Amino acid sequence: QSALAQPRSVSGSPGQSVTISCTGTTSDVGRYAYVSWFQQHPGKAPKLMIYDVTKRPSGVPDRFSGSKSGNTASLTISGLQADDEADYYCCSYTARFTYVFGTGTQVTVL
Amino acid sequence: QVTLKESGPALVKPTETLTLTCTFSGFSLDTGAMRVSWIRQPPGKALEWLARIDWDDDKFYSTSLKTRLTISKDTSKNQVVLTMTNMEPADTATYFCVRMSSYSSFDPWGQGILVTVSS
Numbered sequence: 001q002s003a004l005a006q007p008r009s010v011s012g013s014p015g016q017s018v019t020i021s022c023t024g025t026t027s028d029v030g031r032y033a034y035v036s037w038f039q040q041h042p043g044k045a046p047k048l049m050i051y052d053v054t055k056r057p058s059g060v061p062d063r064f065s066g067s068k069s070g071n072t073a074s075l076t077i078s079g080l081q082a083d084d085e086a087d088y089y090c091c092s093y094t095a096r097f098t099y100v101f102g103t104g105t106q107v108t109v110l
Numbered sequence: 111q112v113t114l115k116e117s118g119p120a121l122v123k124p125t126e127t128l129t130l131t132c133t134f135s136g137f138s139l140d141t142g143a144m145r146v147s148w149i150r151q152p153p154g155k156a157l158e159w160l161a162r163i164d165w166d167d168d169k170f171y172s173t174s175l176k177t178r179l180t181i182s183k184d185t186s187k188n189q190v191v192l193t194m195t196n197m198e199p200a201d202t203a204t205y206f207c208v209r210m211s212s213y214s215s216f217d218p219w220g221q222g223i224l225v226t227v228s229s
Contacts (some may be wrong), residue, residue, distance in 0.1 A: 032213075038216070048216055048218075093212070096173055
């Protein structure tokens with residue numbers, strides 16, 4: 001099972017919006033509405049930001065939103081803030097009853 | 111408040127078997143739709159899902175690692191145990207356990223435990 005493809009890095013200025021893509025296949029992202037996104041600051045455990053493609057856990061700002069089209073899921077961060085600078089990973093359920101993570105994207109706030 | 115904490119050896123030798131314990135509180139693995147997964151992250155690399163155990167004792171494993179992994183639960187102790195056989199240096203990683211309340215809700219995560227494989 002190959003990792004989901006994410007851009008290595010994205011950047012934006014404070015207040016801007018950035019979008020991170022997560023490309024899989026018809027056996028994972030394209031097949032199920034079970035895509036999640038995680039934020040990870042250096043040396044910390046990942047934090048769930050989005051699950052079930054579009055849902056936000058309690059406490060996650062509505063600046064974070066998720067979507068999916070075909071085999072590609074996306075995470076959009078609006079109103080970029082300094083604390084959003086972190087690594088972001090997507091994850092999808094797969095047809096083999098397993099999970100596959102993305103390659104990870106480093107978000108830089110300029 | 112839901113918490114999870116991983117415990118186990120920080121250092122194992124090549125070919126040895128690794129046993130990690132996830133001790134949790136704030137929920138029960140007897141409850142329908144509750145699940146616990148193990149996920150690892152080699153230093154500087156991406157996350158990798160390893161295994162999942164469900165409230166009804168269903169178990170699922172990474173396709174590439176399934177011959178080396180065993181996951182089990184002890185509901186009386188609120189613990190989930192992961193064993194990985196035949197450890198090698200490439201298995202050096204931080205290992206996390208995480209609660210799942212749905213198929214894609216991995217939340218919250220334990221703090222992780224760094225396991226180094228070296229002779």
